Amino acid sequence: MTEPVKFYDHKDEAEIVREWDSIAPIRDRQVALHQDTSYEQVLEPWILERVDRLAATKIVDVGCGTGRLTSKLHLRSGETLGIDPSAVSIGLARVRDDTTRFEVATAEEWVRRGSDLRFDLAVANMVLMDALDLEGIVGALATLARGGVVLATIAHPAFWPIYWDYASRDGFSYLAETVVETPFRTSSKSYGLVATHVHRPLELYLSTLRRHGLTVTAFEELRGPESVDAFPYPRFIGIEASVLP
Numbered sequence: 439m440t441e442p443v444k445f446y447d448h449k450d451e452a453e454i455v456r457e458w459d460s461i462a463p464i465r466d467r468q469v470a471l472h473q474d475t476s477y478e479q480v481l482e483p484w485i486l487e488r489v490d491r492l493a494a495t496k497i498v499d500v501g502c503g504t505g506r507l508t509s510k511l512h513l514r515s516g517e518t519l520g521i522d523p524s525a526v527s528i529g530l531a532r533v534r535d536d537t538t539r540f541e542v543a544t545a546e547e548w549v550r551r552g553s554d555l556r557f558d559l560a561v562a563n564m565v566l567m568d569a570l571d572l573e574g575i576v577g578a579l580a581t582l583a584r585g586g587v588v589l590a591t592i593a594h595p596a597f598w599p600i601y602w603d604y605a606s607r608d609g610f611s612y613l614a615e616t617v618v619e620t621p622f623r624t625s626s627k628s629y630g631l632v633a634t635h636v637h638r639p640l641e642l643y644l645s646t647l648r649r650h651g652l653t654v655t656a657f658e659e660l661r662g663p664e665s666v667d668a669f670p671y672p673r674f675i676g677i678e679a680s681v682l683p
């Protein structure tokens with residue numbers, strides 16, 4: 439039976455964090471066992487290829503989850519910080535990697551704390567559509583990477599709703615910001631868990647970046663690893679942006 443996708447007007451930050459806390463051990467195992475082919479074949483290579491070109495010395499990985507990408511970023515820079523509001527995710531990251539610095543915080547909270555705010559590069563892999571407050575997280579990225587570069591990937595808002603089969607459901611409108619809850623499952627197993635993302639039209643991402651002084655220097659629509667027959671549209675977007683000093 440197909441579990442339903444649900445739309446909400448609002449969810450609390452604490453609820454989202456609980457969801458990520460529950461999902462973290464499973465997600466971490468998927469990545470470790472090379473079962474997340476979108477991450478392994480599309481998203482991570484897109485980020486790392488750019489990181490290698492940028493040669494940043496101080497990197498922050500915003501929404502680092504269990505930190506597997508952060509550890510790879512750390513191999514490429516003098517100093518790396520991974521932040522995520524999910525304490526379970528950060529706990530798993532610290533157990534696996536005791537040389538990279540990991541802290542429990544949203545990007546917005548980290549900026550409010552006010553220490554260690556200057557990075558050459560801020561990475562946010564598949565995070566912006568999972569943040570409840572786009573204005574808040576983009577403002578935080580602009581502060582963290584002032585005068586530097588932001589590298590972000592997001593679910594492609596035009597095609598993700600088709601991929602997840604909610605584009606034509608009642609209650610969905612492409613132009614409306616909508617909190618979307620989907621079942622969390624792997625190809626072989628359903629866990630009774632859910633994951634939440636916020637659908638936003640592309641224009642909202644672009645106008646928010648602009649408002650916070652981020653100039654888009656690269657914008658790529660990325661297909662998933664599946665065949666064109668299985669799903670013909672790009673499911674992800676990779677964005678590189680320079681940040682005003």
Ligand SMILES: C[S@@+](CC[C@H](N)C(=O)[O-])C[C@H]1O[C@@H](n2cnc3c(N)ncnc32)[C@H](O)[C@@H]1O
Pocket residue numbers: 455458500501502503504507521522523524527543544545546562563564565568569570575
């Ligand atoms: C899809 S996961 C991506 C994790 C990781 N970047 C990766 O590549 O595996 C999204 C992550 O964003 C985090 N997140 C959500 N809102 C956030 C915010 N405002 N600031 C920082 N991280 C946030 C979640 O806790 C979750 O771990």
